[in-house]
Amino acid sequence: MRALLLILLLAACGARAPTTPAPQPDEALSRTLRAGRLALDAGRFEEAVRQYGDALRRARERDAPADIADAATGRAAALLGQGNALAARDQAAAVLLDLRRRGVAPPAPLTLAEATARYRLGDPDGALPLLITLRESADHDAALRAAFVEGLIADARQDGPALRAARARQGTPQAFNFRADAAELDARIALLGRDAALAISRAEEAATLRRDALDYRGLGRALEVAADAARLAGEPDREADFAWRAAQGASARGDQAAARRLLTRARNVAADSAMRAAIGRELAALPPG
Structure with a gap:
């Protein structure tokens, strides 16, 4: 009995010790977050959605x-x-x-994600206020990307001053993806100013940079800008070529609606009969819908 009492007393003394144990890391959560990041970086989006979904459930459990x-x-x-x-x-x-x-400041990347989604859904009025909050963000990457999306909105509205202001906020970035953003806005500015040659040059540069950054959706968008510039230049076969290439990329990533739209454009403008026939065959081979 005395030995048992001594053990209990020692345990009680240990409980009152002033030392604070280090927080225990959640290794399962960390592994899942890492797996999601690796999948996202590799463009395995379905896997990334699943991994980050698992991580989100674990993070909510952890509160x-x-x-x-x-x-x-x-x-x-x-x-x-x-x-x-x-x-x-x-x-x-x-x-x-x-x-x-919870009183937690909204993280810039998450705000950017919502703004980008709203822009893609055709809700620029919902996206723009979110983007404006990121102009002075301490997260430099989020601020750069927000400036790009602002530029896309300005371009869609044919608002030259806003487009040029968005481009100015980008400065001279170094990373492939941000250099591609800058080149694409330069192309759009040139197109708005009806400088077709410069627009094509900058759009092709943007496409190359998108390829280097593994941003294939952005690559397709840059090719569409180049197609618009070729149309301005009065070069129908070149317009068809750019649109056709963008269509093939869209089809490869499963965006059949975009592929159909772009192939239809390419077929309709192609002056070369052989090109027109080849595009027509690809269009006919798309799944119905």
């Missing part, structure tokens, strides 16, 4: 705002990569609301 934000940002980015802008918007908006309710 850790920073981990919730990381997982939600990654999942929204993967959904955007899949072309599911609606789910990306809803994911980002729900977690941003959750974080605000």
Whole structure:
């Protein structure tokens, strides 16, 4: 009995010790977040959505705002990569609301994800206020990307001053993806100014940089800008070629609606009969829909 009492007393003394144990890392959560990042970087968007979804559930169980934000940002980015802008918007908006309710400042990448999703859904009025909040963000990468999306909105509205202001906010970036953003806005500025040769040159540069950055959706968008510039230049076969190449990329990533739209454009403008026939065969081979 005395020995048992001594053990209990020692245990009690240990419980009152002033030393604070180090927080235990959640290794399962960390592994899942890493797996999601690797899948996202490799363009395996379906896998990234699943991994980040698992991480988000674990982070909610842990009730850790920073981990919730990381997982939600990654999942929204993967959904955007899949072309599911609606789910990306809803994911980002729900977690941003959750974080605000907790009194946590909204992370710039998650705000950017919601803004990008809104832009892709044809809601520039919903995207623009979110993008403006990122102009002075300490997250330089998020600010650069926000400037690009602002430029896309300005271009769609044919607002030259806003487009040039967005481009000016990009400065002279160094990373492939941000250099591609800058080159694409330069092409759009040239196109708005009816300088077809410069627009084609900068759009082709953007396409090359997108390829180097493994941004194939962006590559297709740059080729469409080049097609617009070729149309301005009065070069129908060149317009058809750019549109055709963009269509093939869209088809390869499963975006059959974009592939059909672009192939139809290419076929309709091609002056060369052999090119027109080849494009028509690809168009006919697309799945119905």
